[in-house]
Amino acid sequence: xxxVTQTPRHLVMGMxxxxxxxxxxxxxxxxxxxxxxxxxxxLELMFVYNFKEQTENNSVPSRFSPECPNSSHxxxxxxxxxxxxxxxxxxxxxxxxxxxxxxxxxxxSRLTVL
Amino acid sequence: AQTVTQSQPEMSVQxxxxxxxxxxxxxxxxxxxxxxxxxxxxxxxxxxxxQEAYKQQNATExxxxxxxxxxxxxxxxxxxxxxxxxxxMYFCAYAxxxxxxxxxxxxxxxKP
Numbered sequence: 691x692x693x694v695t696q697t698p699r700h701l702v703m704g705m706x707x708x709x710x711x712x713x714x715x716x717x718x719x720x721x722x723x724x725x726x727x728x729x730x731x732x733l734e735l736m737f738v739y740n741f742k743e744q745t746e747n748n749s750v751p752s753r754f755s756p757e758c759p760n761s762s763h764x765x766x767x768x769x770x771x772x773x774x775x776x777x778x779x780x781x782x783x784x785x786x787x788x789x790x791x792x793x794x795x796x797x798x799s800r801l802t803v804l
Numbered sequence: 805a806q807t808v809t810q811s812q813p814e815m816s817v818q819x820x821x822x823x824x825x826x827x828x829x830x831x832x833x834x835x836x837x838x839x840x841x842x843x844x845x846x847x848x849x850x851x852x853x854x855q856e857a858y859k860q861q862n863a864t865e866x867x868x869x870x871x872x873x874x875x876x877x878x879x880x881x882x883x884x885x886x887x888x889x890x891x892x893m894y895f896c897a898y899a900x901x902x903x904x905x906x907x908x909x910x911x912x913x914x915k916p
Binding site: 692694721731732733735780784790791792793794795796797798 | 850
């Protein structure tokens, strides 16, 4: 079992659907992240949670809504997405009080918006 | 703001040969961390090697080593004795105070 698990691995949704991505980490970390990885574009940091509190929101549209009920779980709720939101969404965790900032990634959720 | 630049979108290497991936970064900080991450096709991104800026000695991990030039703000990754399993996208990353900035990535192809 990997340290960071993401479900579903693949998701296809219409623009009017509501869906959620789930991330779970088994590493005892207290910081969790959502990144967006699109083809031909750099990795984009979306949200950061430290000890369940959101500490960063990188001007992400409101159609993406994160939720962090505890330090081990992170969700990304999706609503009325656009085709340009199709991408690989990566969850990561780290030891939040660590200076190194080393990230541990999940395998990603491949999202296709029709 | 910190930036990380990987000037080689794609690289290729013959199996068993050596390849070097380039990375430069910009920062005004003195105590930070640098990383190379590997993302194989359809698999999760994993850490390859880490360098602490206050350490002058270059980090090594088996066939992977870095050339860290702090003054030049350069952090290249050398892969020796390349193997087919090394084929992946490689990301250079800078981290300070727990916050990471990534380069655009270099896709490495290994030819048998």
